[in-house]
Amino acid sequence: MGVTLPQAAWRTRPGLEALTAVLGGGADSRFVGGAVRDTLLGVAPAAPDALDVDIATRHSPQEVLDRLADARIKAVPTGLAHGTITAVTEGGPVEITTLRRDVATDGRHATIAYTDDWREDAARRDFTMNALYADPASGEIFDYFGGLDDLFAGRVRFIGDPRQRIAEDHLRILRFFRFHARFGTEADAAGLEACTERANDLMALSRERIAAELLKLLVARRAVSVMGLMVERGIWRAVLPEIDADGVARLAALAEREHAADIQPDPIRRLATLIPTADGDSVAARLKLSNTNRKRVVAATQGAGDEGPRALAYRCGVAGAVDRLLIAGDDIAPIADWTPPAFPISGGALVERGLRKGPDVAAMRRHIETQWIVEGFPDAARVDAIADSAVRDALSEPRANSG
The missing domain is CATH 3.30.460.10 (Beta Polymerase, domain 2)
Structure with a gap:
């Protein structure tokens, strides 16, 4: 049967x-x-x-x-x-x-x-x-x-002559590696040789099609080892020369951290660590990524900062903080189930305390917000106390050029 x-x-x-x-x-x-x-x-x-x-x-x-x-x-x-x-x-x-x-x-x-x-x-x-x-x-x-x-x-094998099939559709080079990363065990020798020989054919493809395949490949089960194989075989050299062995090593480290933190692999985060930091924006632009993803690629490698994970999550959003912490090798546990609170003091509340309307109000609000972040986002009562003290100190300072 x-x-x-x-x-x-x-x-x-x-x-x-x-x-x-x-x-x-x-x-x-x-x-x-x-x-x-x-x-x-x-x-x-x-x-x-x-x-x-x-x-x-x-x-x-x-x-x-x-x-x-x-x-x-x-x-x-x-x-x-x-x-x-x-x-x-x-x-x-x-x-x-x-x-x-x-x-x-x-x-x-x-x-x-x-x-x-x-x-x-x-x-x-x-x-x-x-x-x-x-x-x-x-x-x-x-x-x-x-x-x-x-x-x-677990064998990804072309139907018929691999070189002919690639000549018919150059995207099949990237599909070969993506399917191998998802389903494969040992790469089919004939397919691998054909993809290696025809790698320059990728130059004829739109960058959008290349990006779509790359982003799918980056979250496949064996993405790290297959990306290493592609670098070894020079597959990316003609269209994305920025991808090299150092990038694969960074990708491997990120994949280990994602696994340890039980975080789902994310293609944009993985792309950000695969590409050298200095090239992130130009590569994202070349791949025609959306403005949102282009900015994310650039932001993801900017480090964990020195204010702590929750301060980072408050300033750039939890998703952005997760990117930066994982790539930097810092702990994401403090923001795993945390929702950044809303800053509870408005400019109007500072005017009611005696501040004159104008740029001083915005500056004071930023000052109070920084203190609130430093103290670990205390409750509204503590923020009121911080605001009272800050406004009182500001109002007691002698005005420049007075008297």
């Missing part, structure tokens, strides 16, 4: 069974891709609706649209030019793509033609473990290129 897809929570999503019935079952439509791969490995998503569900079908895009319309299932033509339609079900969106074969490729884009041949569709996919199909009803697995053996062996 062949391998079958185990039962998983996502398979009972509301509306999914009705959708697969509309599309015609295993002869005409099958689950494919990450949902099949991860379920076979027993990798459960955070929630049943957190997993992307993809269906491959022999039906043409128009036939899919017609069938969904007849069944009154909402259809969104999200990638109609490439044969992809998104069905909106009660349990979440499901992407349905007509079987395809590549007609021409240029390393970034492919011209496709539709087919009704499952093996042809499988042949255009990148790795054997990503070309596994499952009958929606019976769970029967269809494997055309030895993907099951590779999956269970």
Whole structure:
């Protein structure tokens, strides 16, 4: 008896069974891709609706649209030019793509033609473990290129000639290493050699696509060792020469601290420590990160400061403080379950105590706030006492040039 897809929570999503019935079952439509791969490995998503569900079908895009319309299932033509339609079900969106074969490729884009041949569709996919199909009803697995053996062996292997597959889509270089970091044990020799030889092809890719793969790789299970392998093989040299062995060593130290503190790996934090501090902003800009993440990359390596963890968290937010403390090697326990309090004295309260409106009020408020932080964020009664004393001292000082 062949391998079958185990039962998983996502398979009972509301509306999914009705959708697969509309599309015609295993002869005409099958689950494919990450949902099949991860379920076979027993990798459960955070929630049943957190997993992307993809269906491959022999039906043409128009036939899919017609069938969904007849069944009154909402259809969104999200990638109609490439044969992809998104069905909106009660349990979440499901992407349905007509079987395809590549007609021409240029390393970034492919011209496709539709087919009704499952093996042809499988042949255009990148790795054997990503070309596994499952009958929606019976769970029967269809494997055309030895993907099951590779999956269970932890071997990321290209379908066909690795060099040709990379020439078709240069991003497959980074995907090879990302999937190896997530699922692999020992790197496939042929794939590794091809990626090493073709590493300069990465220069043809947009920096956004490179960033997306890099950030996913950085939080994978074996991110540190795989990043080390990529540096050793010169994979990053053409597009991110700032990534070197020293950066991998810093990444390894950060990963150990995250594990010890039971903190989830974070891609932006890991990127910040991987890149030399002086290059953080320029690399973040080159990767076209959002302004928020660009600022975070720069701030993350600015050290723990000398006021203590809670003062740091108050001034730059808990998330920012966690970044800086972990990268600096300081203890994050003091802010683990701590919410920074609001400063309880307003400018109006200082005016009521006798200060004249103007810049002196803001300066005094900052002075009181600093004392409040130094004392460890005491309660409102203590802040009132600090404010009373500070305002009294200020009002008792002789005015400059008086008399």
